[in-house]
Amino acid sequence: MSPSLLVLVGVLFAVGTYLLMERSLTRVALGVGVLANGVNVLIVVAGSTPGEAPIVGREGTLADPLPQALVLTAIVIGFALLSFVLALAWRNWTITNNDEVEDDLEDRMVARRADRTEKRGDERHREDVQQ
């Protein structure tokens, strides 16, 4: 297991997580790509012993082909996910003309109702104190 690859996994995770939390969709899409690659590298680093390419007839220590097969599948899935996020971002841009994730209307209404109730409670409290 090579330490430099381990550090790379850590960096990719950190960068990917940070980008995912951004409000701008382009960055979210980049975050998805980076995070997916981080996970792929993690599987290769943690799951397989380094060695010769596992082809019939080769001598010496062979690498375990199973994690590599898993990662191949995961790369394809990650690619599909990334392209779907990009398509969504494009659609969002054509509709709203900006690149940001919008707030939910219903959520805002509930939040405003909670605010109002709280304010009313404060006022009542103030009146009580004055009396």
Added chain:
Amino acid sequence: MNGLLSLPVLGPLIAAAVMLVARRLGAQRVLSFLALGISLLASATTFVRIWDDGVIRVVRMSGWPGSFAITLVADRLSSAMVLIATIVVTVVLAYAIGQRAPDERSSFYHPVYMVMAAGISQAFLAGDLFNLFVAFEILLMASYVLLTLEGTDEQVRAGITYVVLNILESMILLMAIGLVFAATGTVSMAELPERLAALPDGVRMGLHLLLLVAFGIKAAVFPLFFWLPDSYPTAPSSVSAVFAGLLTKVGVYCLIRTQTLLFPGELREVVVAIGAATMLIGVLGAISHRDMKRILSFHIVSQIGYMVFGLGIGGAAAIAATIFYLIHHIPVKTSLFLVEGIVARDSGSSSGDVVSGLARRSPMLGILFLIPALSLAGLPPFSGFLAKFAVVRAGVVDAQWVGVTVALAVSLLTLVSMVKIWVGAFWGQVEPVERASTIGVLRHQRTMGISTSVIVALSLAIALAAGPLYEYAMSAATQLLDIAGYVGAVRSS
């Protein structure tokens, strides 16, 4: 003969591939029903056979040996889940066609719907963790497309939350699977129990928690549920009915597998606490909203709590209660969303503020809503009462007093919010007034009405057949707890 097992996965997938070429709507509809009919026959046959003898069926795709093959495994639990999922998917497709929503007219709707059906079946049948991950991706990818097919701004907004959250879940799941492989050298569910048990406690707990988080996001348990009530309401009703009925249940199913097969009886207290919190938070969210679809979405969260609570208690009786709850909840939740779809199509909205007097215009629609609503709240004699009773009894036996109290209180609050929908939308004068002359909501929505009735009838049948079904759930739970039996069956096949 075991090849039958792969039909619920392969049938819809092949149909989807053909449909990409055959783009005429009529042809696509016929193909969809053909594929689902085949899956229905295959899953019903498998279910009846396993009900008969209880032998676990195993299929290795294309004859690869041992752990290299894609393995499909059907035991009592998964065969029942595949059957009920296929029934629901088929009936909802009929409903979607009757709904005449714009998205069903798209030439991508039917292929994507088939892909989702295949993914759901595969997730229930998966015999190794990586195969399970692929099944998840298949059904999630299809659900992304179905959720955003119309491409309206509301759908895109909610779709982004849904997609990003589920991608995060996929990444955590993939990471967990990668680390499980690194620690044990296998992803086959038949080999994992033994090898996981040999790991040091710390490593085992870490892997367990990662899997719990990944499946917990999918099942929408507290505190990972917030994406669900945000995104489900924006999809067309037929789509959110399938999502509500089946997708979260796939997450619960995986949690059951994790808690019984991979890490039997570990972290029970955590799971019980999560279950109780999920029940309570979900129902409080439901009470604070006014739109019917929102309320129903929050109830999904709350109901998932009951299943997770039962699962956390552990032991054959509690797990049987969870399985019974799982089976009963699928038709109940689906039919509520289907009724909501009829209301929304008729009135353009399903908010209790806008719609009123539906029971006067169509008593039948009122009954179709009332039966699953009362069942959801857990009133006798409906199936929800029996399911809740079983979970609460398991809780009392295990002396989980906090959880039991929460379960009972939440059931009351569920009734309160169901009554809120009833009073708002069904009771009272017909509004807007000009609609009073057009009698009958269902008259022009026959297909939708009939498909909804079929699902409601299914939930009534579950209540009527509760005795044998509960026995079945009990034997399924016993089979789940017999890890050696599972391992032996897969190895010797």
